[in-house]
Amino acid sequence: MTRIHSRLLGTVGLTASAALLTGCAVLGGDSGVAGVVSDDDLSTTYNLVQPGVLTVCSDIPYPPFEFELDGELTGYDIQLVHAIAEELGLGVNVIDSSFEAIESGASLTGCDLNASSISITEQRQRVMAFTSPYLDDDLVLVAATDSGITDVESAKGRRVGVQAATTGDAYAKENGLNPIEFEDGGMQVQALQAGTVDALLGNQSVILYSLKDDERFEVVENLPTGEQLGMAVAPQNAQLGSAVNRALQQLRNDGTVAELQERWFGLAQEDYR
Numbered sequence: 001m002t003r004i005h006s007r008l009l010g011t012v013g014l015t016a017s018a019a020l021l022t023g024c025a026v027l028g029g030d031s032g033v034a035g036v037v038s039d040d041d042l043s044t045t046y047n048l049v050q051p052g053v054l055t056v057c058s059d060i061p062y063p064p065f066e067f068e069l070d071g072e073l074t075g076y077d078i079q080l081v082h083a084i085a086e087e088l089g090l091g092v093n094v095i096d097s098s099f100e101a102i103e104s105g106a107s108l109t110g111c112d113l114n115a116s117s118i119s120i121t122e123q124r125q126r127v128m129a130f131t132s133p134y135l136d137d138d139l140v141l142v143a144a145t146d147s148g149i150t151d152v153e154s155a156k157g158r159r160v161g162v163q164a165a166t167t168g169d170a171y172a173k174e175n176g177l178n179p180i181e182f183e184d185g186g187m188q189v190q191a192l193q194a195g196t197v198d199a200l201l202g203n204q205s206v207i208l209y210s211l212k213d214d215e216r217f218e219v220v221e222n223l224p225t226g227e228q229l230g231m232a233v234a235p236q237n238a239q240l241g242s243a244v245n246r247a248l249q250q251l252r253n254d255g256t257v258a259e260l261q262e263r264w265f266g267l268a269q270e271d272y273r
Contacts, residue, residue, distance in 0.1 A: 045239055046088075046112070046237070046239055046240040046243060047112075047236075047237050047239070047240060048090075048112055048240075049110065049111065049112055050093065052090060052091060053090060053091040053092065053093050054081070054084070054085045054088065054090040054091070054092050054093070054112055054113060055093045055095060055110070055111045055112045055113070056081050056092060056093065056094050056095065056111060056112065056113045056114075056115050057095045057097040057101070057102055057107040057108070057110070057111035057113070057114050057115070057116065058077060058078070058094055058095070058096065058097065058102075058114075058115055058116040059096070059097060059098060059099040059102055059116045059184065060073070060094075060096045061184065061185070061186050062075075062099075062116065062117055062184060062185045062186070062206065063075065063185070063186070063206065063209055063210055064076055064205065064206070064209040064264045064265070065077040065078075065116065065117040065205075065206070066078050066094070066115075066116060066117075067186075073094060075264070076135070076205075076260055076261070076263075076264040076265075077115045077116060077117060078094065078115075079260055079263075080115070080134060080251070080256075080257070080260055081094070081113070081115050081231075083247075083251050083256050083260075084244055084247040084248065084251065087246075087247035087250055087251065088243055088244075088247055095107075095110065095111055097111070097116075098183070099116065099163070099164070099165055099166070099183075099184070100164070100165050102114045102116050102118065103118065103124055103165055104127060105124075105127035105128045105232075105234070108128060108232075108233065108234040112233065112237070112240060113231055113232070113233055113240070113244065114128065114231060114232040114233075115231045117137070117203065117205070117206065117229055118130075118229060118230060118231070118232060119137070119166070119167045119203075119227050119228070119229060120133065120227075120228050120229070120230045121167065124232070127235075128232035128233065128234065128235065129232060129233050129234070129235045129237070129238065129241050130230035130231070130232045131230050131231045131232065131233075131241060131244050131245050131248060132230065132245050132248055132249070133228035133229060133230050134229060134230065134231070134248060134257060134272070135205065135228070135229045135261070135269070135272070136226075136227065136228050136229075136269055136271065137203045137204060137205050137227050137228070137229050138203070138204055138222065138223060138224050138225050138226075138227055139167065139168055139171055139201060139202060139203060139204065139222075139223040139225055139227065140201075140202070140203075140204045140207055140208070140219050140221070140222055140223060141155060141160075141199055141200070141201050141219070141220050141221040141223065142192070142199060142200045142201075142207050142208075142211065142217050142218065142219055142220065143155070143198060143199035143200075143217065143218070143220050144192075144198070144216055144217055144218075145215075145216060145217065145218050147198055147199065149198060149199050149220055150220050150221070151220060151221040152175055152176075152177070152201075152221055152223070155177060155198070155199050155201075156176050156177060157178075158198040158199060159180055159196070159197040159198045159199070160172055160177050160178070160179050160180065160197060160198065160199045160200070160201050161179070161180050161182055161188045161191050161192055161196075161197035161199070161200045161201070162179040162180070162181055162182070162188065162200070162201050162202060163181070163182055163183075163184060163185050163188050163202055164181035164182065164183060166202065166203075167203070167225065167227060168201045168202035168203065169181060171201065171223065171225070172201050177201070179201070180196075180197055185202070185206050185207075185210065186210075188200055188202065189207070189210040189211065192211075192217065193214065193216075199220070201223075203227070204219075204222075205265060209264075209265075231244060252272060255273075257272045258272055258273045
């Protein structure tokens with residue numbers, strides 16, 4: 001078993017944008033920063049929702065990827081999206097969307113890019129075009145130290161919290177568990193801390209970050225899945241997808257991706273250094 005431990009963290013402030021999309025709440029953006037390109041040619045090339053701005057759908061809150069801290073939107077995904085947009089000469093609007101809308105691809109009718117800790121799966125690849133991976137993220141099973149749960153087998157018949165429509169949810173169902181589904185990761189963690197569920201099953205990055213200072217809980221089983229996270233565009237928007245991939249490669253080459261991984265997860269994964 002692995003004790004959950006503290007990790008190196010960091011935040012960055014984002015400036016609120018006035019841009020709005022129908023039916024969505026804009027939580028962050030910086031369309032007025034230097035380097036923003038507002039000409040129609042660039043927007044036409046990338047088929048942008050809003051000229052000169054990369055409109056991004058994200059399920060908020062989902063620490064440490066996207067969440068508000070002291071009134072500012074931050075997290076690994078958020079900071080990486082801003083770095084990508086800077087490489088492309090674009091501003092950013094972040095739109096709060098349900099994860100169900102994101103994973104189904106429905107969110108891409110109002111956004112240019114989905115960036116919300118999305119695991120790359122065959123099913124999701126049928127409805128959206130993924131970028132290159134930007135983080136490896138296996139699953140973990142976490143329970144209270146005195147729960148009697150030691151692995152997935154011993155969690156059968158117990159209350160196991162998962163975030164709905166995630167790979168953790170699918171893994172639980174495929175392996176004989178009866179998961180209790182929560183709309184977002186924050187609610188999932190709160191349920192464990194309140195004793196509403198006996199264990200959590202989900203991505204290590206999110207769960208370990210959320211419980212890093214709570215000594216009552218521990219990782220009882222690591223579940224290697226080969227899971228990788230990617231951002232995604234609409235299938236018909238190949239030019240934007242290619243541009244995001246080029247930006248991601250540049251950010252890997254100059255050390256930005258590794259720096260953000262160290263800031264949010266305590267270390268940079270070997271494949272992203």
